Amino acid sequence: MTRHLSMPRLQAYLKDTELPARSVLWPVEEAQKIIRYGSFVGSLVEHHRTLDRAMIHARAHIEGCERSNVSVTSGTVILADRLTGSKGRFTRTWYAPQGGLWGCMIYISTLLPRYRILVPLAVGIACCEAVREQGAEQAVIRWINDVLIDSRKVGGFLAENFTGHRSREDYCLLGFGININNSRFPDELDQIATSLKNRLGREVDIEQFTYCFLAKLCWNLGLLYYREQRELEAGNSDSADKHPLVARWLELSDSVGRPVVFGFDVRENPQYRATVTGITNDGGLLLKLDDGAEVVEHSGEIRYVKG
Amino acid sequence: MTREIDFDEILARYRSDPYKYIDIVAPHTGTVSYLVEKGNEVEAPGGEWKHIPGTSLFKINRENNPKTVNAPINGIISEIRGECEGRFVEAGEKLLTIRHPLKKKDIIESILKEVLYLFPAPESAKFFFSLDIQSRFDKKGTRGVTIRPGEEVFTMSLMKRDTPVTYTGVEGIIHSIYFKPGVSIQQGEPLVGVCPVDKLGLIQKVITRVKAEWDAM
Numbered sequence: 112m113t114r115h116l117s118m119p120r121l122q123a124y125l126k127d128t129e130l131p132a133r134s135v136l137w138p139v140e141e142a143q144k145i146i147r148y149g150s151f152v153g154s155l156v157e158h159h160r161t162l163d164r165a166m167i168h169a170r171a172h173i174e175g176c177e178r179s180n181v182s183v184t185s186g187t188v189i190l191a192d193r194l195t196g197s198k199g200r201f202t203r204t205w206y207a208p209q210g211g212l213w214g215c216m217i218y219i220s221t222l223l224p225r226y227r228i229l230v231p232l233a234v235g236i237a238c239c240e241a242v243r244e245q246g247a248e249q250a251v252i253r254w255i256n257d258v259l260i261d262s263r264k265v266g267g268f269l270a271e272n273f274t275g276h277r278s279r280e281d282y283c284l285l286g287f288g289i290n291i292n293n294s295r296f297p298d299e300l301d302q303i304a305t306s307l308k309n310r311l312g313r314e315v316d317i318e319q320f321t322y323c324f325l326a327k328l329c330w331n332l333g334l335l336y337y338r339e340q341r342e343l344e345a346g347n348s349d350s351a352d353k354h355p356l357v358a359r360w361l362e363l364s365d366s367v368g369r370p371v372v373f374g375f376d377v378r379e380n381p382q383y384r385a386t387v388t389g390i391t392n393d394g395g396l397l398l399k400l401d402d403g404a405e406v407v408e409h410s411g412e413i414r415y416v417k418g
Numbered sequence: 419m420t421r422e423i424d425f426d427e428i429l430a431r432y433r434s435d436p437y438k439y440i441d442i443v444a445p446h447t448g449t450v451s452y453l454v455e456k457g458n459e460v461e462a463p464g465g466e467w468k469h470i471p472g473t474s475l476f477k478i479n480r481e482n483n484p485k486t487v488n489a490p491i492n493g494i495i496s497e498i499r500g501e502c503e504g505r506f507v508e509a510g511e512k513l514l515t516i517r518h519p520l521k522k523k524d525i526i527e528s529i530l531k532e533v534l535y536l537f538p539a540p541e542s543a544k545f546f547f548s549l550d551i552q553s554r555f556d557k558k559g560t561r562g563v564t565i566r567p568g569e570e571v572f573t574m575s576l577m578k579r580d581t582p583v584t585y586t587g588v589e590g591i592i593h594s595i596y597f598k599p600g601v602s603i604q605q606g607e608p609l610v611g612v613c614p615v616d617k618l619g620l621i622q623k624v625i626t627r628v629k630a631e632w633d634a635m
Contacts (some may be wrong), residue, residue: 375600383467409602
């Protein structure tokens with residue numbers, strides 16, 4: 112249950128847990144700056160027992176604000192104990208019963224396009240970090256942002272952008288679904304999905320997990336602003352240095368080196384086989400085809416196959 | 419679309435010069451070193467997924483970071499700015515021109531692109547029709563779907579982030595589709611060509627006439 116979540120408690124979590132943890136690798140002042148950049152995350156937390164789809168609810172909320180000429184609070188998080196009409200990409204099923212973390216964050220994007228492109232990476236990293244922190248150390252990211260434990264999906268994300276009809280704000284809806292204490296899946300998902308409870312053999316405190324996930328989302332989105340500000344300040348928008356978010360993704364992902372099948376909708380229309388050789392600074396997947404040619408994909412998905 | 423179409427003028431133009439000229443510009447600042455000469459034949463990207471790069475045209479080196487630029491299309495190097503060899507150039511500076519021979523199909527497409535309203539890709543990404551538009555295609559078939567300004571016609575997909583794209587052109591029938599689902603489109607490239615309903619007959623006339631006249635040549 113996430114009904115008692117609050118902004119002050121998230122702030123306390125950031126200060127007491129996230130900042131000290133990040134300060135091991137980052138100078139404290141820089142870490143504070145990054146957290147300040149991402150601190151819009153969870154500015155408002157809305158809890159529902161049941162929703163159809165959190166994304167639809169978020170859109171309706173935005174429409175209502177637009178009609179009333181009221182600003183939408185960036186970082187508003189909409190959570191539900193269960194979703195009755197949830198879905199994945201394309202026409203795929205996403206099963207969201209009681210026990211998981213289901214929701215969406217409304218985020219008003221102010222990043223330049225070349226930094227905004229990494230937002231989907233940030234949400235996958237945040238989930239993988241949070242899942243590992245619960246003890247599932249084997250959690251990994253599969254490009255772009257699927258989080259897997261032992262080859263089964265534990266977390267999936269959707270990102271949708273649209274422009275407000277009146278305000279012209281660039282709204283980004285970040286939908287998230289993380290299997291935590293829900294342990295049973297319908298037949299079609301049984302072999303490809305798992306939950307933290309199934310893997311850890313114990314229940315996880317969802318409220319605590321949510322603070323942890325949102326704190327990590329705050330950090331990883333904050334990193335995007337931090338890097339943007341530094342590059343703009345230095346007048347170097349095409350830096351060859353690895354973006355810290357990309358570097359972190361590489362640490363958490365098992366995609367590099369894997370033979371894969373690639374497709375825009377890989378389940379319905381697999382396009383080709385290749386081996387993942389890396390990731391570009393703008394999140395593109397580097398693939399080497401059987402004939403030695405190299406391609407970069409910025410959109411689509413992969414499935415691991417045997418070499 | 420409001421102006422009258424002078425078929426004779428358009429056809430005469432293509433008949434006298436059945437080529438398309440593609441200017442290749444510097445993608446960013448840097449020092450240029452050519453890999454081709456005027457008159458060289460160049461190849462387009464190849465392979466099943468167009469993943470084999472076209473002929474290497476030049477290298478551009480910025481801060482010890484050399485980048486090879488390849489031909490996006492086949493043809494002959496018709497112009498090369500030799501004075502740029504070994505020189506530092508600005509981003510966007512024209513470096514050479516490729517003369518690409520047009521086929522009948524290309525010419526029909528080129529003429530259609532002159533007479534249809536072309537709706538461009540707002541960003542470099544992959545595109546697909548919105549669910550509503552796709553279901554209208556499924557029901558009514560090709561050239562049976564009318565779109566209006568303000569309608570969400572496409573979904574743009576980039577890094578698993580989907581953005582609805584609102585159509586802002588003239589009301590009309592989707593006559594030509596220039597993208598395939600799952601294939602990346604560069605920013606500014608046309609996604610669809612739209613024809614107002616009352617001009618459909620005219621468009622058909624263009625196609626029929628080009629086919630007939632080109633075959634007679």
